[in-house]
Amino acid sequence: MRFFPSWMELYLEDFNSLYDELKDEKYFKSLYGGHSKKELIKYYKRELKIVKELEVEYVVFHACNVKVTEAMTYDFKYSDREVLDAVISIINEIFEDGEYDFKLLFENLWWSGLRLTNKEEIEYLLNGVKYKNVGFILDTGHMINNNRDIKNSKEGIEYIKRNIENIGEYKNLIYGMHLNYSLSGEYVNKAIKENKEKNLSIEEIMNNVYQHVGSIDYHDPFENKEIIDIINSLPIEYLVFELIGNTRKELEDKIQRQWKIFN
Numbered sequence: 001m002r003f004f005p006s007w008m009e010l011y012l013e014d015f016n017s018l019y020d021e022l023k024d025e026k027y028f029k030s031l032y033g034g035h036s037k038k039e040l041i042k043y044y045k046r047e048l049k050i051v052k053e054l055e056v057e058y059v060v061f062h063a064c065n066v067k068v069t070e071a072m073t074y075d076f077k078y079s080d081r082e083v084l085d086a087v088i089s090i091i092n093e094i095f096e097d098g099e100y101d102f103k104l105l106f107e108n109l110w111w112s113g114l115r116l117t118n119k120e121e122i123e124y125l126l127n128g129v130k131y132k133n134v135g136f137i138l139d140t141g142h143m144i145n146n147n148r149d150i151k152n153s154k155e156g157i158e159y160i161k162r163n164i165e166n167i168g169e170y171k172n173l174i175y176g177m178h179l180n181y182s183l184s185g186e187y188v189n190k191a192i193k194e195n196k197e198k199n200l201s202i203e204e205i206m207n208n209v210y211q212h213v214g215s216i217d218y219h220d221p222f223e224n225k226e227i228i229d230i231i232n233s234l235p236i237e238y239l240v241f242e243l244i245g246n247t248r249k250e251l252e253d254k255i256q257r258q259w260k261i262f263n
Helices: 007-011 015-022 028-032 037-054 068-073 080-095 119-128 140-145 153-166 168-173 185-198 202-216 227-232 248-260
Strands: 058-062 103-107 134-139 174-179 238-241
Touching: 007 015, 007 028, 007 037, 007 080, 015 028, 015 068, 037 058, 037 080, 058 174, 068 185, 068 202, 080 103, 080 119, 103 174, 119 168, 134 140, 134 168, 140 153, 140 174, 153 168, 153 227, 168 174, 174 227, 185 202, 238 248
Parallel strands: 058 103, 103 134, 134 174, 174 238
Antiparallel strands: none
């Protein structure tokens, strides 16, 4: 399912907050999914209709929210729980009229929302969502992005293992993995400090935010073979090499590098 990073305030119809951040409507569609709650809901229901027609096995929903100003400063307006409340509400609304049988997999991120780091967040989400064929997709790069103190892939592996241990039996609902690697804690700490000092305008933010996020979450291959132990410890049905390349050659090179750890 398409990810609109700042969808939550549109869904809550908090237009004062929307205009306070973006000043006008020219960025609404790409960040929020439309110009009204009705338009956002209609978009997602249309997606689900297509999904049903295609008879897909699963869909992915990014269970988070981040305003573009927050992406630059990491000063988050909403707590994880507040975002999960909105996720529960929108999922129940867009699924209420349909008869679906595909898996709905919630993906972890490092913004406010689902992080897959503790049982409580998972239980809260599962208890609220009415659609029952649900599970999770673990994005390894996103999980490492949670902890800006991680210095190398070994520490990243240890952090992922700790989080899987923390969620206990709910690891059995991790049906998918987006396998990739990002290590950006040093960059993020520096960028946050600089961005707060600059007091950026919304135009400056929009001109830089996508490059900024790409520097945080750059989707390289995960080349530490210990990640295979984590993969084998989970009931993974869908293993996706989620890599980014600026050219086809670069992407093909990354795919080959990722395959090497399995040989």
